[in-house]
Amino acid sequence: MNGVVSGGWEFVWAAYAVSAVVLVGYCTHVMNGFFKARVSQERGAKGIGL
Amino acid sequence: MRKRIVFPIALIVLGTLCLLAGTYNGLAVAPSEQHMGDVQRIMYIHVPTAWSAMLVLTWAFVCATMYLTFASWRWDHRLEAAIEMSVVLCLLLCIQGSIWAKPTWGVWWDWDPRLTTVAVLLMAFAGISALRYFIDEPVKRATWTSVATIIGYIDVPIVYFSVKWWNSLHQQQSGVSTISREFLIPLLINFAGMLLLLAGAMTIRTRTAALRLEDEIAPPPLSIVVAEEVMA
Numbered sequence: 001m002n003g004v005v006s007g008g009w010e011f012v013w014a015a016y017a018v019s020a021v022v023l024v025g026y027c028t029h030v031m032n033g034f035f036k037a038r039v040s041q042e043r044g045a046k047g048i049g050l
Numbered sequence: 051m052r053k054r055i056v057f058p059i060a061l062i063v064l065g066t067l068c069l070l071a072g073t074y075n076g077l078a079v080a081p082s083e084q085h086m087g088d089v090q091r092i093m094y095i096h097v098p099t100a101w102s103a104m105l106v107l108t109w110a111f112v113c114a115t116m117y118l119t120f121a122s123w124r125w126d127h128r129l130e131a132a133i134e135m136s137v138v139l140c141l142l143l144c145i146q147g148s149i150w151a152k153p154t155w156g157v158w159w160d161w162d163p164r165l166t167t168v169a170v171l172l173m174a175f176a177g178i179s180a181l182r183y184f185i186d187e188p189v190k191r192a193t194w195t196s197v198a199t200i201i202g203y204i205d206v207p208i209v210y211f212s213v214k215w216w217n218s219l220h221q222q223q224s225g226v227s228t229i230s231r232e233f234l235i236p237l238l239i240n241f242a243g244m245l246l247l248l249a250g251a252m253t254i255r256t257r258t259a260a261l262r263l264e265d266e267i268a269p270p271p272l273s274i275v276v277a278e279e280v281m282a
Binding site for chain 1: 149152
């Protein structure tokens with residue numbers, strides 16, 4: 001024990017991988033939500049699905 | 051309508067490119083730190099996430115205050131986007147911090163003031179986000195979540211000053227003047243990327259909130275009204 005952390009690349013990759021998954025996942029969720037809301041509104045305006 | 055999300059998508063793409071460049075710089079170009087070694091490279095994603103979270107939470111506070119002042123739906127849509135983004139960023143912050151804590155502190159989690167106050171923030175905003183789904187009446191929903199956001203925001207300055215007020219395992223804030231240029235470049239590139247990505251995602255999420263509300267409060271189509279009259 002000399003107070004210096006050695007190695008640890010697996011933790012670095014894990015942190016970046018989790019960040020990528022969360023950010024990509026959230027952006028995909030946001031875009032899907034937008035397109036669904038737009039389709040729903042267009043259907044509502046046309047009176048489709050009654 | 052199709053044109054309306056071209057700009058936010060461009061922001062997301064630009065943000066992603068910045069994040070890729072900053073990550074490459076942080077992982078392959080910047081030197082390893084003297085005491086923490088390569089593990090310190092987590093800083094290049096953890097600190098921009100923390101700065102972005104504080105900014106988005108402050109934006110949520112501004113939106114809540116503006117909604118309560120002007121009662122404009124625009125501010126409620128922005129608030130909805132900001133609350134959701136705050137939850138995502140606080141969750142990400144806790145996960146990244148936990149991954150960094152294990153090799154440096156020897157534990158995944160510690161009830162240290164900084165970690166605890168961020169966990170409280172995550173729980174508070176997850177609760178506010180859930181509150182929006184439980185209230186059906188739009189005005190009541192907007193008012194209650196605005197008030198809850200302002201109350202929840204009280205924790206933000208506590209998070210910031212927690213490392214100064216109490217003994218904390220977490221290090222104190224570093225400034226631009228205390229970080230070497232080699233470490234600062236990837237940090238700032240990733241922060242810029244994070245801001246662009248969040249701005250794009252939040253703009254789209256704000257527009258989704260507006261579409262959903264329009265759908266919610268729109269009068270029923272004429273065919274339903276006619277059908278109901280015929281049934282009567």
